[in-house]
Amino acid sequence: MVAEKKYEPIDFVLFGTAGDLARRKLLPSLYQLDKANLLHEGSKVIGVARREMSKDEYVETIRTNFESFLGEAVCEETWLRFIARVDYVKIDMTEPEDYSKLCAHVDKSRVMVCYFATPPSIFGALCKGMDHAGVIDESVRVVLEKPIGNDLASSIVINDQVAEFFDEKQIYRIDHYLGKETVLNLIALRFANSIFATNWDHNCIDHVQVSVAESVGIEGRWGYFDDAGQMRDMVQNHLLQILTLIAMEPPATLDADSIRDEKLKVLKALRPINSSNINDKTVRGQYGTGFVAGKEVPGYLDEPDANQKSATETFVAIKAEIDNWRWAGVPFYLRTGKRLPAKVSEIVIYFKRQPHNLFSDSFSTLPPNKLVIRLQPDEGVEVTVMNKVPGIASMGSMDLQKSQLDLSFSEEFADSRIADAYEKLLLEVMQGNQALFVRRDEVEQAWRWADSIIDAWKHSNEAPETYQSGTWGPVSSIGLLAKEGRSWYESKIKRKRK
Numbered sequence: 472m473v474a475e476k477k478y479e480p481i482d483f484v485l486f487g488t489a490g491d492l493a494r495r496k497l498l499p500s501l502y503q504l505d506k507a508n509l510l511h512e513g514s515k516v517i518g519v520a521r522r523e524m525s526k527d528e529y530v531e532t533i534r535t536n537f538e539s540f541l542g543e544a545v546c547e548e549t550w551l552r553f554i555a556r557v558d559y560v561k562i563d564m565t566e567p568e569d570y571s572k573l574c575a576h577v578d579k580s581r582v583m584v585c586y587f588a589t590p591p592s593i594f595g596a597l598c599k600g601m602d603h604a605g606v607i608d609e610s611v612r613v614v615l616e617k618p619i620g621n622d623l624a625s626s627i628v629i630n631d632q633v634a635e636f637f638d639e640k641q642i643y644r645i646d647h648y649l650g651k652e653t654v655l656n657l658i659a660l661r662f663a664n665s666i667f668a669t670n671w672d673h674n675c676i677d678h679v680q681v682s683v684a685e686s687v688g689i690e691g692r693w694g695y696f697d698d699a700g701q702m703r704d705m706v707q708n709h710l711l712q713i714l715t716l717i718a719m720e721p722p723a724t725l726d727a728d729s730i731r732d733e734k735l736k737v738l739k740a741l742r743p744i745n746s747s748n749i750n751d752k753t754v755r756g757q758y759g760t761g762f763v764a765g766k767e768v769p770g771y772l773d774e775p776d777a778n779q780k781s782a783t784e785t786f787v788a789i790k791a792e793i794d795n796w797r798w799a800g801v802p803f804y805l806r807t808g809k810r811l812p813a814k815v816s817e818i819v820i821y822f823k824r825q826p827h828n829l830f831s832d833s834f835s836t837l838p839p840n841k842l843v844i845r846l847q848p849d850e851g852v853e854v855t856v857m858n859k860v861p862g863i864a865s866m867g868s869m870d871l872q873k874s875q876l877d878l879s880f881s882e883e884f885a886d887s888r889i890a891d892a893y894e895k896l897l898l899e900v901m902q903g904n905q906a907l908f909v910r911r912d913e914v915e916q917a918w919r920w921a922d923s924i925i926d927a928w929k930h931s932n933e934a935p936e937t938y939q940s941g942t943w944g945p946v947s948s949i950g951l952l953a954k955e956g957r958s959w960y961e962s963k964i965k966r967k968r969k
């Protein structure tokens with residue numbers, strides 16, 4: 472559907488345009504916004520990288536990448552409009568003098584959005600270079616990629632470097648999970664439906680599961696990933712952000728700080744995990760060889776560039792607890808890993824069982840109601856309820872059956888295209904709305920909690936458990952729930968594959 476609204480003209484400067492993220496996600500998202508008529512006709516896209524490239528060569532590279540990453544045929548009309556906006560500037564980002572080349576490409580009377588798709592270690596240099604070129608003023612917005620730093624201390628250094636040049640109101644810390652349609656739908660589900668809003672606490676909810684399973688390995692990113700591990704790559708940001716949206720109190724409004732204040736309170740209420748309880752509350756694993764989607768894949772230590780002695784985790788399961796009134800006694804089990812059987816992300820809310828079973832012939836104990844929010848793929852929402860099986864049997868022998876009320880987004884909203892998270896978030900930056908971006912105090916609080924776990928692992932002297940690629944992670948991750956009489960939700964994807 473073509474949007475009617477025209478937005479203001481923007482100079483979008485993409486630092487790191489030759490990198491993996493820019494090629495796979497950012498440039499295709501800008502193209503999609505253009506296709507949906509959501510870019511002002513005067514908006515420009517200025518790619519910056521350190522390699523020598525003419526504009527024509529840059530355009531050719533974008534086209535080649537679109538063939539691989541767009542996921543649909545290129546629309547020639549949009550393509551011609553898009554490339555007319557595009558330009559390329561070669562800058563060595565560690566060399567302040569080089570940034571003056573930008574001046575010829577940006578118009579200081581317009582909003583400039585600068586996307587730092589580079590390693591965070593050069594965010595400070597980027598700010599200094601822009602300052603040196605005299606292109607910084609209050610109309611500039613900067614987008615910072617995650618993870619910001621490697622721990623709390625390094626994130627403070629990076630945030631301080633950026634804060635020297637930009638006010639917090641100009642800084643957009645991106646967590647692309649906050650742009651996913653189904654993650655955003657959590658806010659609608661919780662606060663637009665009284666059946667959920669009134670049952671959303673320790674009185675009604677037994678426990679919560681958040682699983683973000685990936686079938687890919689580290690995709691040639693050994694240098695980055697081995698320093699990070701799944702805890703810094705996924706838990707410190709994406710999984711904790713999901714957790715805050717599930718657990719936060721209703722914000723007063725949907726404005727940026729109302730939401731972010733509530734998310735921060737959840738992060739502050741997370742019970743610390745440290746050396747005293749690390750073995751009880753966490754499991755970490757590293758993938759070995761195995762088969763994913765019928766294809767043999769190498770183990771983590773056999774990946775290109777691997778250091779054979781690496782103890783970096785590629786799988787994490789955690790029992791998180793939130794020490795506040797609403798969530799007292801309700802565990803939040805988080806699980807994420809690479810080279811699992813399928814790419815599937817789900818939130819499962821397990822409601823408490825009925826206090827008494829009237830139907831003892833059908834079920835020895837009545838199964839709990841579940842709310843399943845499928846983040847990806849097959850985005851949707853499912854509620855498990857108990858029903859009577861039709862029949863004329865007497866009341867005393869009424870048969871029950873567990874059934875699903877299933878809302879699949881692709882069926883319910885068949886005419887709407889589900890936009891990639893980056894499209895949504897790029898548009899929000901262009902509109903100057905920070906609600907879906909992470910505030911500095913949130914990032915730092917998330918690091919405090921994650922650092923304590925990472926430190927405890929380091930001091931435990933235990934290596935991560937190896938799991939076979941194509942399985943659901945180390946056996947101990949099953950034990951994490953089993954010892955409390957619970958089990959991981961068996962994803963529909965997995966059921967279909969049986």
Ligand SMILES: NC(=O)C1=CN([C@@H]2O[C@H](COP(=O)(O)OP(=O)(O)OC[C@H]3O[C@@H](n4cnc5c(N)ncnc54)[C@H](OP(=O)(O)O)[C@@H]3O)[C@@H](O)[C@H]2O)C=CC1
Binds near residue numbers: 486487562563591
């Ligand atoms: N890739 C992904 O899926 C995701 C990435 N991120 C984050 O996004 C950011 C970018 O990641 P990714 O694209 O994977 O990284 P890449 O290493 O693929 O790309 C980084 C880009 O920065 C450029 N660069 C680095 N140093 C300099 C320099 N001194 N001068 C000029 N250019 C420089 C590189 O140039 P050159 O090509 O010349 O080396 C390259 O274009 C990182 O912060 C990462 O953590 C976050 C989520 C997912």
Ligand SMILES: O=C1O[C@H](COP(=O)(O)O)[C@@H](O)[C@H](O)[C@H]1O
Binds near residue numbers: 647685704705
């Ligand atoms: O940020 C990251 O996210 C991806 C997973 O994102 P998704 O949208 O495909 O679920 C992950 O593979 C990558 O390692 C991490 O840096």
